[in-house]
Amino acid sequence: MNLKHVFRSWEFALFVLLVAEIAVLGVINPTFLNIENLLYSTLDFSHILFAALPLTMVIITAGIDISGVSIMGLTSITLGLVWVAGVNIFVAMAIAILIGLLAGLFNGFFVANTDVNPLVITLGTLFMFAGLAQGMPALLDLLGFKAYGSGGLAAYQYEGITGLPDSFIHLTDGSLWIIPYPFIAILIFAAILSLLLHKTRFGRALYLIGVNPKATIYSGVPIKKVLIGAYLLSALGAVLAGITLTSYFTSARADLGGDALLPIITTVVLGGADILGGSGTILGTLLAGLLLGFLRQGLLAIGVTNDLIQVVTGALLILAMATKRLAAVYGEFRLNRRTLSSKERG
Amino acid sequence: MKRFFKSRELLIMLLLAVLIIITGLFNKNVYKFDSISEIFNASLTLTLISLGEMFVILTRGIDVSVGATAGLAAVILGTTLNLGWPIGWAILAAIITGTLAGMVNAFGITSMRVPPIIMTLGTLGIYRGLMRIITGGSWIENLPQSIKEPNRWDILHVPFFVWMTLIVIAITAYITLKARPARYFYAVGDNEEGAYLLGIPVKLTQFAAYTLAGFFAALAAIVFTSQIGFVSMNAADGFELKAIAANVLGGVSLTGGIGTPLGATIGALFMTAVHSMLIFLGIPGIWDNAFAGIILLTVVYIDYRVRTTIELQQRQSRIRGESGAVGGES
Numbered sequence: 001m002n003l004k005h006v007f008r009s010w011e012f013a014l015f016v017l018l019v020a021e022i023a024v025l026g027v028i029n030p031t032f033l034n035i036e037n038l039l040y041s042t043l044d045f046s047h048i049l050f051a052a053l054p055l056t057m058v059i060i061t062a063g064i065d066i067s068g069v070s071i072m073g074l075t076s077i078t079l080g081l082v083w084v085a086g087v088n089i090f091v092a093m094a095i096a097i098l099i100g101l102l103a104g105l106f107n108g109f110f111v112a113n114t115d116v117n118p119l120v121i122t123l124g125t126l127f128m129f130a131g132l133a134q135g136m137p138a139l140l141d142l143l144g145f146k147a148y149g150s151g152g153l154a155a156y157q158y159e160g161i162t163g164l165p166d167s168f169i170h171l172t173d174g175s176l177w178i179i180p181y182p183f184i185a186i187l188i189f190a191a192i193l194s195l196l197l198h199k200t201r202f203g204r205a206l207y208l209i210g211v212n213p214k215a216t217i218y219s220g221v222p223i224k225k226v227l228i229g230a231y232l233l234s235a236l237g238a239v240l241a242g243i244t245l246t247s248y249f250t251s252a253r254a255d256l257g258g259d260a261l262l263p264i265i266t267t268v269v270l271g272g273a274d275i276l277g278g279s280g281t282i283l284g285t286l287l288a289g290l291l292l293g294f295l296r297q298g299l300l301a302i303g304v305t306n307d308l309i310q311v312v313t314g315a316l317l318i319l320a321m322a323t324k325r326l327a328a329v330y331g332e333f334r335l336n337r338r339t340l341s342s343k344e345r346g
Numbered sequence: 347m348k349r350f351f352k353s354r355e356l357l358i359m360l361l362l363a364v365l366i367i368i369t370g371l372f373n374k375n376v377y378k379f380d381s382i383s384e385i386f387n388a389s390l391t392l393t394l395i396s397l398g399e400m401f402v403i404l405t406r407g408i409d410v411s412v413g414a415t416a417g418l419a420a421v422i423l424g425t426t427l428n429l430g431w432p433i434g435w436a437i438l439a440a441i442i443t444g445t446l447a448g449m450v451n452a453f454g455i456t457s458m459r460v461p462p463i464i465m466t467l468g469t470l471g472i473y474r475g476l477m478r479i480i481t482g483g484s485w486i487e488n489l490p491q492s493i494k495e496p497n498r499w500d501i502l503h504v505p506f507f508v509w510m511t512l513i514v515i516a517i518t519a520y521i522t523l524k525a526r527p528a529r530y531f532y533a534v535g536d537n538e539e540g541a542y543l544l545g546i547p548v549k550l551t552q553f554a555a556y557t558l559a560g561f562f563a564a565l566a567a568i569v570f571t572s573q574i575g576f577v578s579m580n581a582a583d584g585f586e587l588k589a590i591a592a593n594v595l596g597g598v599s600l601t602g603g604i605g606t607p608l609g610a611t612i613g614a615l616f617m618t619a620v621h622s623m624l625i626f627l628g629i630p631g632i633w634d635n636a637f638a639g640i641i642l643l644t645v646v647y648i649d650y651r652v653r654t655t656i657e658l659q660q661r662q663s664r665i666r667g668e669s670g671a672v673g674g675e676s
Contacts, residue, residue: 064463110643114650117600119408123587124643131636138630262471265463275461307478314471321465322458329459 010272010324014287021291025298032298036178043172043248045293046182047072047241048260049286052267053190054237056285057197057230059268061209062277063118065231067107068238068264070129072257075100075242077133080161080252081140089168097239103129104235108228133254160253164246172247182244186286189240193233194282206230210277266317267292292316354597354649355609361645362616369623376626383504389618390511391416391570392588393611396596397518398448398562399589400610401555404531406538406602407462409556411451412563413585414473417577419444419567421477423493424486424577433492441564447473448560452553470586478579486577497572507569514565519607531555535602591642592617597649616641 006012026033042049051068058065079096083089103125110121174181197203205226208216216223238257245256271288273280292313299309370376395412402409423440427433447469454465499506522528530551533541542548563582571577590600596613598605620637624630 110647114647116646116650119590120594120600120646121643123591123594124639124646126587126639127591127635128639128643131633131639134632135630135636138632262467265467266471269464275463305479307475307483310471310475311479314468314475317471318454318458318460318465318468321460321468322454325459 011281011284011287014271014284014291018287018291018294021295021298025294025302029298029302032301038294039179039183040175041297042183042186042290042293043180044297045263045289046172046180046186046248047245047257048263048267048293049186049289050189050241050244051234051237051257051260052264052271052285052289053186053193053282054230054233055264056268056271056273056280056282057193057203057206058118058234059273059275060197060206060277060280061227061230062213063111063227063230064265064275065107065118065122065234066261066265067103067122067125067129068234068241069257069259069261070126070133071100071103071235071238072242072245072260073254074103074129074133074136075239076246076252076256077136077161077254079243079246080164081136083164083252084161089165093168093243096243097236100235100239100242101232104232104238105228107235108231111231112224112227130254130258136254160251162251164250164252169247169250172244182248185240185244189237190282190286196233197282202226202229207278210274210279263292263313266313270317270320353609355606355612357648358595358597358609358612358616358645362612362619365616365619365623369626373626373628376623379503381622381626383508385615385619385622386508387505387573388622389615390507391566391573391582392585392592392618393511393614394514394562394566394569395582395585396589396592396610396614397515397607398559398566399586400593400598400605400607401531401558402462403590403593403598403600404535404602404605405552405555406535406600407455407552407555408590408600409451409466409559410463410586410590411447411466411470411473412559412589413582413587414470414477415444415447415560415563416567416570416582416585417477417579418447418473419564420571420577420581421480421486423567423571424489425480427490427493428486428488433490436493437568440567441561444560444562444564444567445557446560448557448563449553451560452556455556456549456553466586477581481577481579483579485579489571489575489577493572494575495572497575507572511569515607515611522607527551532603535604537603588617588638589614591638595642595645 022033022038031037051072055065055068075096078099079089079092082092082095087095107122107125110116110125111118114121172180172182176184197206205216205221205223208219208221209223209226213223241257241260246252249256267289268280268285269275270292271280271285273285295316296309296313299312300306304312366376366382375381395416399409399412419440422443423436426436426439431439451462451466451469454460454469455462458465460468496506501509522531530541530546531554533544533546534548534551538548541551566582566585570582592613593605593610594600594613595616596605596609596611598609598613617638620641621631621634624633624637
């Protein structure tokens with residue numbers, strides 16, 4: 001990869017935008033430039049990054065997984081309920097991770113074994129997992145599990161489960177020097193995913209599926225296993241997001257992360273992944289996530305309301321996409337012109 | 347007619363009938379005329395939004411902003427009414443708002459070449475944000491009686507809005523089956539490049555689809571504002587996903603070119619009926635989502651199995667037919 005290639009890449013553009021954004025917001029509000037504050041503010045959107053990073057891999061295969069936001073709630077409520085039943089919090093966490101991964105396996109299995117549009121499948125599981133998460137406390141009551149409270153476990157479906165142990169809260173509370181634990185986990189997660197995507201056969205197969213699924217099958221790629229792997233990873237991201245949110249809000253709820261769908265997909269798309277498949281990078285998604293997250297924090301800090309931020313984010317998504325599309329069209333146009341004129345001269 | 351008996355519409359209608367009959371075994375009240383009428387009445391908002399979404403899905407697009415568009419139109423309706431506008435003007439303002447919101451999507455998708463899911467995700471955020479900015483985040487209450495009145499009208503014991511929606515469905519069904527430009531939606535969705543080569547105005551057709559989605563969302567906004575009598579900030583929240591689910595249930599294919607207004611209507615009716623039947627069975631509302639998801643997945647799975655089996659049979663009969671012809675010649 002030569003230097004010119006780097007400068008013309010979408011990731012470099014995102015990086016420049018990120019630096020410019022922090023500089024501009026810093027000029028308006030100097031406290032924003034404090035590196036410790038900046039790192040600390042990543043806690044507010046770490047769940048979006050966790051979910052968006054592996055979703056990139058699903059989108060590269062020309063698929064999509066919108067059920068992640070429900071898996072977050074499912075993970076959270078499972079964790080809480082198992083803990084309430086008297087199990088050690090970290091064992092409860094392991095069980096919650098397992099349940100979340102099973103949900104991902106269901107998605108992957110359905111996508112890999114039928115030709116049904118992934119949007120339809122994950123739309124169905126979005127409802128199904130959310131319903132399971134909401135109904136789980138009542139279901140456990142029905143099955144005869146005894147709760148401590150008089151209202152039974154069903155009471156938790158509205159209030160959420162609080163009073164989680166400090167060792168669990170410390171997962172998002174603590175930091176290594178000035179870097180919060182979740183952000184370290186995000187960087188490690190991104191590095192692993194990046195290696196998987198760019199340095200393994202599995203990763204190359206993801207791109208190939210996105211460009212031409214038929215050719216992938218004829219190339220002898222175990223396409224079903226690869227697809228299941230992609231949806232499993234996406235579920236893993238949602239599970240990590242669910243755990244982070246539970247720890248951060250110190251409460252296990254079935255509806256955690258429900259409003260994160262728009263920012264998650266915005267992050268992946270702004271990161272350069274093509275919704276039609278075949279392109280995208282983990283680095284791009286990471287940078288886009290930071291760009292959007294800091295933008296939100298910065299605008300909130302200078303007193304812009306949440307509603308206006310929603311408008312700005314939506315407009316930004318559309319503008320970024322339109323610019324990219326029109327630039328591609330213009331590039332093609334220029335290439336055609338150049339070919340034509342060189343033919344005339346020749 | 348023969349095609350109708352093999353169609354998804356019939357499958358869903360049968361499922362709906364089975365659902366209602368089984369529920370009726372547990373709770374006789376289901377069979378009352380009022381209960382059935384009430385299911386229709388409750389499904390109107392989703393039906394109207396789904397009809398608009400249908401045009402977009404037919405052209406192989408997707409619109410996830412329809413719920414937000416309906417919310418925005420409802421806010422405009424409520425705000426103008428509380429400013430003292432006559433009801434006719436307020437309704438017109440709401441319809442214009444919805445249509446314009448659809449046109450913004452259409453412009454971005456056809457002229458700026460933004461992929462539909464990205465464009466409408468963006469406007470989903472924008473319209474929801476605008477709703478709160480216009481109202482300052484508070485609900486719109488104390489609406490004048492003039493907007494709540496139509497909800498009480500009934501003709502032959504059937505609410506006025508049910509009649510209105512039935513007429514809208516009938517018009518839409520007639521036009522999509524008989525009018526030439528309406529067939530463009532199917533052509534564009536089935537094969538965009540082929541449609542272009544045939545001289546069909548592809549961009550204009552796509553533009554019309556998103557505009558119609560906005561228009562229908564505004565109609566839905568008027569109905570639910572009248573039915574509920576206030577506008578909350580969560581109005582029509584999540585209806586975009588329900589509308590897509592209703593279309594898929596009703597046999598409107600996300601790969602474009604296949605589906606009917608009848609299908610979209612029945613899909614929406616089914617989604618609502620599941621909710622109502624759970625209430626009749628005494629199952630708490632928290633299970634709504636789980637049932638909706640399981641039913642959606644079951645239906646698409648059955649459809650997949652039926653489709654692949656039919657394709658396999660056709661291929662086998664073709665092979666057999668060809669070998670028979672060869673045998674006859676020799």
